[in-house]
Amino acid sequence: MKKVATADRVLSILRLFSTERPEWQVEDLGAELQLSASTAYEYVGSLVGAGLLVAGRTGHYTIGPAAIELDLIARRVDPLTRNAREILRKLVEESGAGTIGLLCRLYQxxxxxxxxxxxxxxxxxTSYERGRPMPLIRGSASKAILVNLPARTLRRFFDLEREAVAAMGLGRDWESFKAETRRLRRSAPLVSIGELDAGALGVSAPVFGENDLILGSIGLVLSAEAVREDSARIESLRTLVGAAGQAVTRALLAP
Amino acid sequence: MKKVATADRVLSILRLFSTERPEWQVEDLGAELQLSASTAYEYVGSLVGAGLLVAGRTGHYTIGPAAIELDLIARRVDPLTRNAREILRKLVEESGAGTIGLLCRLYQxxxxxxxxxxxxxxxxxTSYERGRPMPLIRGSASKAILVNLPARTLRRFFDLEREAVAAMGLGRDWESFKAETRRLRRSAPLVSIGELDAGALGVSAPVFGENDLILGSIGLVLSAEAVREDSARIESLRTLVGAAGQAVTRALLAP
DNA sequence: GCAAAATTCCGAAATAATAGGAATTTTGTA
DNA sequence: TACAAAATTCCTATTATTTCGGAATTTTGC
Structure with a gap:
């Protein structure tokens, strides 16, 4: 997709704001991106004008209200979030003590x-947290999505992430990867242990939208220690999670 | 603040996305902003590259993951949000049935x-909702902030919003507005009825940051009907809210 | 009210944006 | 799997905008 070079440079400023460094001075932004001071001020000016940045103490810029507002739009509108909220709550309530419920979404x-x-x-x-991007290849919440991608998309992913796929033991060539994803798809809901966080166990089921397209996943994270050798508990959680996934899928299809 | 015209035009696309219309086709965006199709694609391309937009169904663009991610940064970093979370929860728990707790922040x-x-x-x-911008002049949550603005800022606000100030009965000239804000400042926590939503009653107290600068407000919304003529309940809520405001202010000053 | 910091202003050379139509890729559907 | 429709990219000359350094100005913290 062709882009606008100037806008890209301006937007690249946003990427510098992170949890580690959420506050910047204009001069530092300019230095980081090799811009003159006046240009840096112009860039920041555009972002401030759009509300994406805001000056807290003068000279110190942080993420602005437009980001929070855009997030509200995203939340209010996303059919996945809307339809799954109550189901997620119930899932957590029924799952017993010591669990976190997660709703995840595929983005690109x-x-x-x-x-x-x-x-x-x-x-x-736990690594999963609302707003934090995660790789598609690790953790049950991600893999529940991965293995349900349409063949074309899966192929694209494989070509891009060949090494990561091999490293996760999901196959060294396209044929074996395809076979492995088919196998995992059939064994849903997926259980993974420690793939993202040591000591964490995840149970996740896929959620589908129109035309059976994979949209995301719903699931639980708990301490692996807590269910050690308690395969009955794991099985009962798998049942609950699987039902939750189907419930969300059904809710998405209903008006 | 000087801006970059091209970047501004690109960013103006974001403003078209709203709760009412959260999904756009490139062609429609172009039509709305009077851009050629190829230019519209370039603009959208930049925003997609930055993750601020994303194509759901092909051709249909919505708010992208970067917005959610920026929101996470804002939430994690904002000292007000961090320090007030637990206090807000306790406030709601102690306030009895039928209340909503709100934490608000001044932005510009x-x-x-x-x-x-x-x-x-x-x-x-209720109009207040996380991520929704509100006027500074209406509702207790806003007025608790307004009346505590530094004199310079208050003056700037008055010059900008002279008519709105008069319409809310806060004074027709600077002197009387100043006097009225002083009076309201002293009567904190503020109570307002139906200023934003018919039938809603708000109780809010200011929260201050470093150098006694006003940062935001914390408060409750409830049904005006529920506390009709129950001035004792209102007084007890004012006490709770006032204490919460002071608690947040104190928490912000502590390391 | 003062010194320091932050921000704006300036104009000319260098660079990038733009339109519009054709070409291509992707998608939904048979 | 193949087709038609839709979405997206590509093209290039002209036009408009961006960019810089440094000086001027405004705002801030004390």
Whole structure:
């Protein structure tokens, strides 16, 4: 997709804002992107005008209200988020103690958590968090999506991520990758252990939209320790998660 | 603040996305902004490249993952949101049934709700919602901020919004507006009824940051009907809200 | 009210944006 | 799988905009 070079440079400023460094001075932005001071001010000016940046203390810029507003639009509009909210809550309630419920969405070839809910969070670190992009290849929430991609898309992913696929043991060539995804697709809901966070166990089921296109996944994260050798608990969670996935898919098809 | 014209035009595309119309085709965007098809594609291309837009069904663009990601950065970083979260929860718990807790923030001369929490929402419509920009002049959550603006800022606001100020009965000239804000400042926490939503009653207290600069407000919304003539309940809510405001201010000053 | 910091202003050379129509790719459907 | 329709990219000359350094100005913190 062809782009506008100037706009790209301006937008590249946004990418510098991160959790690690959420506040910048104009001079530093300019230095980072090799722009003169006056140009840096012009760029920042455009982003401030759009509300994407805002000056907190003078001279110190942070993410502005337009980002929060856009997020609201995204939340209000996304049929996945809307239809899954209540189902996610119920899933967590019925799953017993120590679980986090996650709703994830496919964006291009990435996965992003778009909703999370927990009553009694487990004592483990979890990477998934609303708004954090995740790789499509690791963790049950991602793999539940991956293995349900349409063949064309799956092929594109394979060509791009050949090494990562091999490293995860999902096949060294297209044929074996295809076979492996078929196998995983059939064994849904998927269970993964420690793929993203040591000590975490994930259980996830796919969610489909119109035309059976994969939209995202719904699932639970809990401490692997807590269900060690308790295969009955895991099975009951798989049942719950699978039902939740189907419920969301059904809700999406209904008016 | 000087801006970059091209970037501005590109960013103006974002403003077309709203709750009412969250999905656009490139052609329609071009028509709306009077751009040729190829230019519209270039603009959209830049925004897609930045992740701010994304194609759902091909040809249909919506807000993209970067917006959600920026929101996460904003949430994680904003000291107001971080420090107030738990206090807001407690406030709602202690306030009894039928309340919504709101945390609002000053952005330029606007107010935006940045967090909300409710256990048992009242049966009324409320305008305040996380991510929705609100005028600085109406509603207790906004006025709690307004009346605590530094004199210079308040003056700038008055010059800009002279008619709105008069319409809200806050004074027809600068002197009387100043006097009125002083009076309201002293009577915190503020109570307002039906200023934004018919039948809604708001109670809000200001929150200050470094150097006693006003940062935002914390408060409750409930059904005016529910507290009709129950001035004791209102007084007890004012006490709770006032304490919450002070607690957040204190939390912000602590390391 | 003052010094320091932040921001705006300037204009000319260098660079990039734009339209519009044709060419191509992608998609939905038979 | 193949087809038609839709979406997207490609093209290039003309036109308009961006960019820079440094000086001028405004705003801020004390």
């Amino acid at each position: 070839l990435q996965v992003m958590c778009v909703d999370e809910y927990s009553i009694d969070p487990p004592p483990i670190e | 001369l606007q107010v935006m709700c940045v967090d909300e929490y409710s256990i048992d929402p009242p049966p009324i419509e």
